[in-house]
Amino acid sequence: MPKPILALPLAAVAALAFVAPGHAERAVVIPAPAQDVRDPASPQTAVFAGGCFWGVEAVFEGVRGVASVTSGYAGGTKDTATYAQVSSERTRHAEAVRIVFDPRTISYGTLLRIFFSVAHDPTQVDGQYPDSGPSYRSAIFPQTAAQRTVAAAYIVQLDRTGRFARPIATRIEHGQFYPAEAQHQDFARRNPSHPYIVRWDAPKVAAFRAAFPTLAR
Numbered sequence: 594m595p596k597p598i599l600a601l602p603l604a605a606v607a608a609l610a611f612v613a614p615g616h617a618e619r620a621v622v623i624p625a626p627a628q629d630v631r632d633p634a635s636p637q638t639a640v641f642a643g644g645c646f647w648g649v650e651a652v653f654e655g656v657r658g659v660a661s662v663t664s665g666y667a668g669g670t671k672d673t674a675t676y677a678q679v680s681s682e683r684t685r686h687a688e689a690v691r692i693v694f695d696p697r698t699i700s701y702g703t704l705l706r707i708f709f710s711v712a713h714d715p716t717q718v719d720g721q722y723p724d725s726g727p728s729y730r731s732a733i734f735p736q737t738a739a740q741r742t743v744a745a746a747y748i749v750q751l752d753r754t755g756r757f758a759r760p761i762a763t764r765i766e767h768g769q770f771y772p773a774e775a776q777h778q779d780f781a782r783r784n785p786s787h788p789y790i791v792r793w794d795a796p797k798v799a800a801f802r803a804a805f806p807t808l809a810r
Contacts (some may be wrong), residue, residue: 620711620804623756626747629702630739635695636660639704640667640734640770642687643713644721648794649690651781652712652801655810658698663691664780665772667734674771682726689734691770699808701740705733705747707808709763711801715751716759723793731763734770741765 630637643649646664653662666674669686673679679686692704709715719727735741748761772778781790781798802809 620800621709621756622804623706623710623751624754625706626702626743627750628743628746629700630696630737630743632737632739633696635697636693637696637701638736639692639694639701639740640689640736641692641704641708641712642667642689642730642732642734643708643715644688644717644729644731645724645789645793646688646690646773646777647780647790648797649708649712650779651790651794651798652707653690653692653704654779654782655798655801656694656699656704656707656805657808657810658695660693660695662693663770663772664777665689665691665770666728667770668732668766668768671769671771676774676777679728682728684728686728686771687730687732687766688728688773689732689770691772702743702747703808705744707801707805708733709747709751709761711797711804715761715763716757718762732766733763734766734768 641649650662650664653659666679666686667689669684673684674686678684679688694704713721713731715731717731719725720729733744735744744765748763751757752761781794784790
């Protein structure tokens with residue numbers, strides 16, 4: 594959600610949406626993690642930050658084995674976990690999603706693979722085009738020690754593959770997750786014609802379905 598663009602009239606947003614360069618038309622082909630979380634207990638939770646939460650939420654809502662996806666803020670405090678305050682870029686939050694999933698159907702490692710391959714560009718620092726600022730950073734907020742180990746190892750593995758043009762910028766962080774306001778939940782599903790969704794997030798969802806057909810609902 595580029596803040597300056599949201600302040601423009603809708604027609605102006607639509608015009609801009611079709612001249613800016615794209616970054617989500619296809620997935621990056623990457624290997625599965627060499628190690629994964631081996632805990633069959635269900636349900637489990639993953640928290641990822643990959644730029645505007647509208648698109649990341651939209652991708653993971655379409656994944657088999659995912660029970661729910663909630664948009665929100667992670668990495669800061671509860672009292673500043675509002676869109677208006679996070680947008681100031683002074684709260685240390687990242688826009689993030691909380692994914693509740695069944696590991697008997699999809700593993701944490703597979704969720705990581707989708708996150709790095711198509712849900713966002715993990716090489717961008719403090720932003721995800723067309724949005725900029727630390728609230729749009731790439732980050733993982735492990736919910737268990739096993740998740741932290743697997744995520745850290747996967748970042749090293751991916752850097753060694755050379756599949757990305759630049760080093761992985763994803764941070765492994767800690768902090769609580771706070772749900773975002775109601776208007777941000779299921780945004781892409783409720784607003785499929787919104788110019789931002791049409792330009793940036795619908796192609797991302799299509800790329801996920803093309804790259805991971807057996808994982809798509």
